[in-house]
Amino acid sequence: MSLNDLIKTAQSNTKRGIAAPNNNAVMSLEAIKPRDADTRPLNSAHVEALAESIAALGLIEPLAVDKQGRLLAGGHRLAAISQLKEIDLETFNQHFAAGVPVRVMEFDAQREPSRALEVEIAENEQRRDYTPAEVRAIADRLRKAGYKDGKGRPKAGEKALAPALQTIIGKSRRTVMSYLAGEEPPKNVQSCTFIKKALKELEQWEVAAPDSPGAQTLIKQLPKFKQLLRDAISESIKPN
Known part of the structure; x- marks a missing residue:
């Protein structure tokens, strides 16, 4: 079965639903097995931006894995955590000494590939929507970690706040700025x-x-x- 066929099967497979996850699990980084193929190729700039935000905040959204520890959703986050371990082991250990937070789906991705894609598609389509108050709280934590408010390009050595928030919450700069200004979403x-x-x-x-x-x-x-x-x-x- 081709990848496109699997995606179509996953999108149409509404009768069975998605397995209920275990929301309180952690796994060592080495125990998390990468996917054989990604429907979304990794973007190196996005990985780097995520690594910076994870260094400041930790992992806000857990990875999704199957019961064998195979990655189902969160390829960019996994790559960012791996990058953080390579470039800043001390910060990595501060956040992940006990393991990487994961949500375990109780099925085997190799036995049920269409179900694995179903989870990945659901993660992409139903990304968490943060409230303005949550965004402002995240912004405060980023400021304490050295991120700066301001227009235009940041100075050498500075990290800009708005782009980091865009990466974390998946919203446009305009939406991020309206949240920071205390405006309610449309x-x-x-x-x-x-x-x-x-x-x-x-x-x-x-x-x-x-x-x-x-x-x-x-x-x-x-x-x-x-x-x-x-x-x-x-x-x-x-x-x-």
Whole structure:
């Protein structure tokens, strides 16, 4: 089966849902096995920026791995952690002496490659939306680590705050600056965040749904409901 076929299977495989993760696990960096292939090639500039932010803040979003320790999502974060270990072992040990935070999905990626892609796609499509208050708190921590506010290019040896926040939260510079200024996100962004949360909770219920006739009847209707939510997300993020 080709990679494109696997991606199509993963995107259409809504009936089974995504395995519930163990949210409290850590693994040594060496125990995390890289993927055989990435749907998103690594961007060296992004890896470097992530390594700098991880050095300042630690790992905010855990990696996703299967039950064998194979990476499912977080290739750039894993590369950034590896880079940090190479260039600054002391800082690496400060953050990861006990291990790298991971979310363990209870299945084997080699046995179920389409399910592995399902997790990767879900991670990319449902990236966490930070509130303005959370962004400002992260900004304060970055400032304490030496990141500077300001317009234009930073001076030699300085690290700019806004680009680091863009890397961490995955938002545009305009959105980052509005959050730092204390502005609330536009209503369409708030709606998108709410819908994403509803979709995620629906998928989690699907995994743990009881094996009763009523629940199974509802599960048959879930693909339609979930597609409506995805359509609503797409509509809410269209530019005005």
